Amino acid sequence: MDGGLYKFSFHPSGSPKSEPPAAHAAMFGNMGSETDPQGKAWLTDWLTALLDRDDKKFSAVQRQAISDAVNQNAVSPNNLRNFKHFPDLFSHIDDDGDLQQRVREWCLDGRFGWVFGENEIENFSMNNQVMGFDMTNVLDAGDEKEKTAILGYLFRLIEKKLQLTSSKLGDSMLQAIRTQIVLPNRNADASNYASIKLNDRELHTVLNTPAGMRVALIRNDTESVTVNTNLAALGEYLNIIGGGNTGEKALEQYKAGKSNV
Incomplete structure (x- = not known):
């Protein structure tokens, strides 16, 4: 390499x-x-x-x-x-x-x-x-x-x-994904999602959600939902599950009883 x-x-x-x-x-x-x-x-x-x-x-x-x-x-x-x-x-x-x-x-x-x-x-x-x-x-x-x-x-x-949609197998590969998670992208336009056939409501969510919101569109072949993935309610638990040095320190504090969670 x-x-x-x-x-x-x-x-x-x-x-x-x-x-x-x-x-x-x-x-x-x-x-x-x-x-x-x-x-x-x-x-x-x-x-x-x-x-x-x-x-x-x-x-x-x-x-x-x-x-x-x-x-x-x-x-x-x-x-x-x-x-x-x-x-x-x-x-x-x-x-x-x-x-x-x-x-x-x-x-x-x-x-x-x-x-x-x-x-x-x-x-x-x-x-x-x-x-x-x-x-x-x-x-x-x-x-x-x-x-x-x-x-x-x-x-x-x-x-x-990423050029999946330009591949001859692109459409087949996308259609084989039973559950799709689509994140908002204000820089995109409707044509970018033509291969996964989003409806008007789904497109509006993906293209118009304000920056900074923890929102995702989850869909399959029959239905879709918009979920708020803001995990701020977890408080200090969020540091623990985040991993890394910060997560390890938070976990040790929790185990030692020095945490607020």
Whole structure:
């Protein structure tokens, strides 16, 4: 698997909890590659998720500013499509520099600058016939923003590679799946689901569910239901079943009687 096995290691050897070294940037160049209509829609939603804060939600003006900046980025020269220059597109927003500062956290000198740095091109390739991923360090990353950034973009790259519907056997394979779980995708359109023949109600759920809602469409050959999969009600139990280092610590606290659950 020459060139087809990637191990994501962003921290110094032997120090998984320490900060990544300065200028240790990953190989992604998403600001330069997401410039078509679907790519811009995805990039807008992705950036909104990264830049949002629970303690200070976006205003309508800020949300529109993100969309406008993505559109401007798409028509900019290639050497300007990166996080180094992206903050400049928010300098005119009347929010005391709040949104611009959030974007700067993802620039090379920012808190999350190691993830994308100033990459102008996509250095991460998925063109090998067989690929493997060691996601341990990503899943164990201490900050949820880092996980959202990396996993969200990896899934986006994988999504681009999926071409089941163009295969001669695609329809037969899809029809053989007795139970289908379809997640909302605001970047898609009705034609993307023609092969599984969603009805109008199902299409409305998939295409119009607001971002951030934990909703899924579950269907078989006779019926379908929409389920809310928000597991927040589990409280600290959610950390336990989530696994990883956080889950192990939560389980140990639970067994020791130090947990609130």
